[in-house]
Amino acid sequence: MPSNGGNEMVKAAHSGPAPAAAVAAARAGFTLVEMLVVLVIIGLIMGLVGPRVLNYLTDAREKTARLQIESFSNALDLFYIDAGRYPTSAEGLGALAQRPPGVDVWNGPYVKGGTLPRDPWVNAYVYRSPGQQGRSYDIVSLGADGRDGGEGSNADVNSWSR
Numbered sequence: 001m002p003s004n005g006g007n008e009m010v011k012a013a014h015s016g017p018a019p020a021a022a023v024a025a026a027r028a029g030f031t032l033v034e035m036l037v038v039l040v041i042i043g044l045i046m047g048l049v050g051p052r053v054l055n056y057l058t059d060a061r062e063k064t065a066r067l068q069i070e071s072f073s074n075a076l077d078l079f080y081i082d083a084g085r086y087p088t089s090a091e092g093l094g095a096l097a098q099r100p101p102g103v104d105v106w107n108g109p110y111v112k113g114g115t116l117p118r119d120p121w122v123n124a125y126v127y128r129s130p131g132q133q134g135r136s137y138d139i140v141s142l143g144a145d146g147r148d149g150g151e152g153s154n155a156d157v158n159s160w161s162r
Contacts, residue, residue: 058153061120065141065157068117072096072125072139073159075110082107086129086137093127093139119157121146135160 075096080086082105087095095103096110111117119125119141131138139159143150150156 061144061153062155062157064120068119069125069139069141069157069159071111072127076137078110079106079108080136087127089128093125131160133160 072093076086079096083103084105087093087100091100093116094100096108097114097116099106099108108114116125121141121144123142123146126140126142127137128140129137137159141157142148143154143156145154147154148156
């Protein structure tokens with residue numbers, strides 16, 4: 001056994017990892033620049049894809065309102081066949097879910113589940129009977145803003161324009 005005072009053992013204990021392992025440990029993880037590049041790419045993708053997704057959502061809500069209005073129209077026709085008239089404006093669409101006073105023949109509820117759905121923007125549908133311009137009735141969803149008129153997602157959806 002060489003006698004150099006045990007310096008070799010001390011050197012081996014304090015020399016640390018091998019050079020290849022040291023390089024691998026230094027490269028582990030991501031740099032700030034790499035993370036920023038990824039965030040910029042994600043931002044660009046969202047900037048391009050986001051508006052299209054929101055446009056599809058707006059179109060889907062309008063289509064849902066049109067389908068619900070069409071369903072109300074069918075239910076109103078069944079009410080008319082049974083009662084001989086459409087519900088009055090005072091009775092409203094509620095006459096499709098509960099028998100209104102003074103109606104002898106009522107085979108309802110004429111809407112599924114016996115409750116009236118709200119429009120896709122969570123507003124109540126507007127019902128008028130008689131309708132404007134000689135129509136028997138009008139059904140209107142006031143759109144996202146809940147007010148008459150509007151453009152885009154705020155536009156009204158009604159029973160007389162398809």
